[in-house]
Amino acid sequence: MTSSQLLTDPPGTAAGGGDPLARLAALPLRSRSRILSRWVPAVVVGALAAAIGWAFVSAPAMNWPVVAEYLFSPRILAGVGTTLLFTVLTFALGLLLGIVLEVMRQSGNPVLRVIVDGYIWLFRGTPLLVQLVFWFNLALIFPVIGVRIPALGLTIGGSTNELVTPFLAALIGLVLHTAAYMAEVVRGGFLAVPPGQTDAAKAIGMTSLEAQRLIVIPQAVRVILPPLGNQFIDILKATAIVSVIGGGDLMTIAQQIYGQNYQVIAMLVVASLWYLALVTLATIGQHFLERGLDRSRRRVLKAEAGR
């Protein structure tokens, strides 16, 4: 029986009384079978994924005992420490430089703005890998760097090769590159605060600086924290690239070890497990940070939407 037939049934024939729709409303609701739409693809794709996964895990080259042997070895742990150091320093210094760049761009001084635009153009327009190798080879341009003060007959500085260690070259490259992206993130945060907020702050007698510090920045920070969390995770993974100049991070150490014992795959698995663990931790941290901010951020966003 189709619904149109039900609707045209003569009145007073069943429990629903005179209203055929009320009779329909009284019928129990049964869900459609989902065997075809849900279970078949799940089984097929699941089996495929398991087969591919097992092919990797069971491959002789994986050499799990070697993975277990090196996972917590002192050299690997030192590499993990260096990777974390790179990440935290790059994040902090990159953010600082990014804020400076954005303040310069918003200063209203056309020369400063052109310099900032040029900086961002240069550092976002060239690959990080190229920049790292460039800083590593700085000695080819300036064999000696330092400051000479002729009046005192004093020279501070020395051989570039001694001063710019692989660690320093890697850090400089990461920070300068990251700052270009941080400037954009910071800019987005400031753009999200309506100009009326500054007007209102000035109208109650705040100076421009007080308006920025007390009214604009607290609201901009709420906007940029989620993208900053993503930046942190991106930087964490991007640090692996410093291995090309022997930066001493987790990936550098993994490469050094498999250069000696030829357990290439096992060492890559060791590195991957550490990166996964660190990124997972960072993601969990980001989740809690955002959840803490979510209520106040929603308020701010809703307040803006309401305008």
Next chain:
Amino acid sequence: MSAPGATDASAATAGARGSLALRGVRKSYHGTEILRGIDLDVAPGEVVCLIGPSGGGKSTLLRCINQLESLDGGVVAVDGELVGYTAHAGHLTEASDRETSRVRRNLGMVFQQFNLFGHLTAVQNVATGPVKVLGRRKAEAERRARELLASVGLAEHAGKYPSQLSGGQQQRVAIARALAMEPAILLFDEPTSALDPELVGEVLAVMKSLAAGGTTMVVVTHEMGFAREVADTVVFMEGGVVVEQGPPAQLFGAPRSPRTAAFLRRSGGEAHSGEAQDADSDAEAAIS
């Protein structure tokens, strides 16, 4: 802390606080002259309503009064003290940011879009000026803020964030925020234009009680009923100049300029685009 604005200059020119004088105020945007030489005098306690078509320069004039926009010519003085500039023998120089912000404390402002601080509760919005700018103690400032919120009928909403308040409530918090600085003059920039029609009345009621309390007010408004009832002086602006000013009975009843008469006919009758709601409430106010 001494009362803001109590300088030698103001003491010499005015007994009561809250006089405002504009002379030859000019302002251009991208080559278009928005204000073409405005002269205006507001006495302490006077309520002045600025009316006129959109784009006539009313809001710009208000923003020029407290230096949210810099002037291209002319001067603004509050109780005899220049806003935004310092007079020297033979020339004016731009005042420092700090100096301008100090003079601005005398000029409370209420915005069309409320502009409440989104990250602060209602009571924090009201108390932040006294605490951060005037250096009052936080507990004392918040107690005073709650009093002010109660006076605009929002005692129960002190702990709410702006997004949790209706437009009319937000605007009343904004008025309390301006009052908390104990300004000599209050500037209102179309305070009811962004409100739903049913919320206009609650804001106008607060403004009426302020006017009755003797606060100097300059109000840019499309609410003709409010202007007629509350203003001491109504100023009609069009094309960047003051076309006509006078007591509401004279300006509404017997406008001298045909441009004023034409505007009053338009705003009293048919709604012009984008301001339907204002025209509606104008009509209602005119009827009542």
